[in-house]
Amino acid sequence: MLEIKNVSGGYDEKLVVQNVSFQVKKGEMLGILGPNGSGKSTLLKLISGILPMKSGEVLIEDKTLQSFASKELAKKMAVLPQLHSQAFSHTVRDTVSLGRYPHQSGWFSSWSNEDEAAVQAAMKLTAIQRYEHQLLELLSGGEQQRVFVAQALAQQAPILLLDEPTNHLDIAHQKQLLDTIKTQTIENEITVISIFHDINLASLYCDRLLLMDQGQIKVIGEPQEVVKKSLVEAVYEARVSTTSHPERPKPQVTILPDVMERYKERIITAENFKVTEHYVLFQAEIQLKTWSSAVINAGSGWYKNFVNRRVDASYACDNVQEEMLVYLANYGFSEADTVGMMTAVRTTDAVIKEYKTPFGNIIIMVTAGVGNAVDVSRAYEVEMLPAIGTINTWVIVNGELSDEAFIQSVITATEAKTKALAFEQVKDPRTGTIATGTSTDSVLIAATQKGTHIPYAGPITEIGKKIGLGVYECTVEAIQVYKKAKGWES
Numbered sequence: 001m002l003e004i005k006n007v008s009g010g011y012d013e014k015l016v017v018q019n020v021s022f023q024v025k026k027g028e029m030l031g032i033l034g035p036n037g038s039g040k041s042t043l044l045k046l047i048s049g050i051l052p053m054k055s056g057e058v059l060i061e062d063k064t065l066q067s068f069a070s071k072e073l074a075k076k077m078a079v080l081p082q083l084h085s086q087a088f089s090h091t092v093r094d095t096v097s098l099g100r101y102p103h104q105s106g107w108f109s110s111w112s113n114e115d116e117a118a119v120q121a122a123m124k125l126t127a128i129q130r131y132e133h134q135l136l137e138l139l140s141g142g143e144q145q146r147v148f149v150a151q152a153l154a155q156q157a158p159i160l161l162l163d164e165p166t167n168h169l170d171i172a173h174q175k176q177l178l179d180t181i182k183t184q185t186i187e188n189e190i191t192v193i194s195i196f197h198d199i200n201l202a203s204l205y206c207d208r209l210l211l212m213d214q215g216q217i218k219v220i221g222e223p224q225e226v227v228k229k230s231l232v233e234a235v236y237e238a239r240v241s242t243t244s245h246p247e248r249p250k251p252q253v254t255i256l257p258d259v260m261e262r263y264k265e266r267i268i269t270a271e272n273f274k275v276t277e278h279y280v281l282f283q284a285e286i287q288l289k290t291w292s293s294a295v296i297n298a299g300s301g302w303y304k305n306f307v308n309r310r311v312d313a314s315y316a317c318d319n320v321q322e323e324m325l326v327y328l329a330n331y332g333f334s335e336a337d338t339v340g341m342m343t344a345v346r347t348t349d350a351v352i353k354e355y356k357t358p359f360g361n362i363i364i365m366v367t368a369g370v371g372n373a374v375d376v377s378r379a380y381e382v383e384m385l386p387a388i389g390t391i392n393t394w395v396i397v398n399g400e401l402s403d404e405a406f407i408q409s410v411i412t413a414t415e416a417k418t419k420a421l422a423f424e425q426v427k428d429p430r431t432g433t434i435a436t437g438t439s440t441d442s443v444l445i446a447a448t449q450k451g452t453h454i455p456y457a458g459p460i461t462e463i464g465k466k467i468g469l470g471v472y473e474c475t476v477e478a479i480q481v482y483k484k485a486k487g488w489e490s
C-alpha cells in the first residue's frame, strides 16, 4: 500500500533522515518512536511530500508521490501536523470542513451531502459536535487537537499520517481518539502512520513500531520486538523497565528514576506483627513488594499492611471482596495499602518465627486449619465446595527479590507446606490419602526490595533453604496447635 524506499532528506545541507526503508500494509497502524530530534517529524514530512526528499522514493499503490497532483494526493493521504498553522479565527465546523477541500471543485460552492456527512461523522468520532459553532481559539489545547484530528478524518483518505495525535489530550481523550483511529484501521482498512512520544500508547495500539535513532531506523517490528529494555535504554539513554500490560499482549515501559525519595532504611522483624483474636496483622512503615493469592489485592503490588482475618467457619457471603473491604475499613486499613486474607483458625494460634540469613532476616507466619485438607492428586475424584479451613503462609524478606525469586519463593514455601502435612500425617478425609494442602490455601511473599539483591529462591539458595525450613517448621507447629485445639490428639 505504502512503500518508503531508501528515503533521505532534511533541511538545507543537513541530512536529517538517512536511507529509511519500510512498507506499511493496508489497514495497518505503524507507530514511529524515537527521542527528540531523532527525525520522526522530518520523516513524516518526507512521506507526505511537505518536505522534498534528497533521495529515495515514496510509493502509494506502486505510484510515486510525485506522480500525484496535489488534490489527488490529498485524497489519498491526510496529514495531522505537529504544529497547526490554520488561522484561528475559524469556527470548529469551518476548520473540520477544510478537510473536504480535495473533494471539491470550487471552494464550498459544491458542498455536497457527502461532504456534510463526512464532517458530521468526523466531529462525532472525535466528540467535538458540541463545539461546532465555537471559535477554535476559544477551545483548550486538547479540544483544538481533536478538531485537527477531525479535519484529517473528514478528508476520508485511505492513508492517515499523524504527528503526535494525543498531544495535549487527557487519558480519556487519548483512549477515545486512539480507539477511534484503530477502529478506522479495522473497519475501513485505513492505513495509519503515527508518531508517538508515549511508548506505552504506541505499543498498545500499533500493529508495528519503528524506532528512530539519529535519523535512521534502529529497529522495526511488532511491539514485543521493539519495546525491549535494552533497545529503549540504548536509544533514549534512560533507565527503564518493561512490564506486561494487564489485558493485552503488548509490552509496557516504565521509567526507573535515578533520584530516589529519602527512605529511612527499615529492617523488618517479628515486632512488625500484632496478633489479636480478630486478626494477624503485619504492619510496616514502608510499602513492601508483595505477591499473593489474597482476597484483597491479590497478584503483585506494593503494600504495607497484611491482614489475616479470622472468620467464623460458617462464614458465607455473596460478595466476599466487598464485605472484606468494609471489614478492613472498619479497622482503619485502606484498600490502597492492605492485603487481606481470611482464616477460620484461631488467629492467636498463628505461628510466627524469624530466621537469620546472611543477607538479612526473613519472617514466616502460618495459620493452619486442616479440616478441609485435600490430596491434590486425587481432587478430581470428588466434588468439593470451597471452605474456609485454610493454611495461610506468609514469607517476609529483608532483601530485594527478583520476579523469578518471588515465584520460586511460592514454590519453595508450597513444597515445605506439603512436606509438613505429610510429616503430620494429615489426610484428605474423602480419599484417606496424605493431603497436600487444603482447598483454599493462600500464600503471600513480601520483600522490602532494599539491601541484597536475591536473584533466586529455590532450595539450593540461602533464602530458599530458610524458606523451606521455616515454612516446614511453622506449618508443623501450626498443625499441631490446630489438632490440639480440635482434640484430634491427646
Ligand SMILES: Nc1ncnc2c1ncn2[C@@H]1O[C@H](COP(=O)(O)OP(=O)(O)OP(=O)(O)O)[C@@H](O)[C@H]1O
Pocket (backbone or CB within 6 Å): 011, 016, 034, 035, 036, 037, 038, 039, 040, 041, 042, 043
Ligand atoms: N525546519 C527546520 N529547519 C532546520 N532544521 C530542522 C527543521 N525542523 C527540524 N530540524 C532539525 O532536524 C532534526 C530532527 O527534527 P525532527 O523534528 O524531525 O525530530 P523529531 O524526532 O520529530 O523530534 P521531536 O520528538 O522533538 O518532535 C533536529 O535536529 C531539528 O533541529
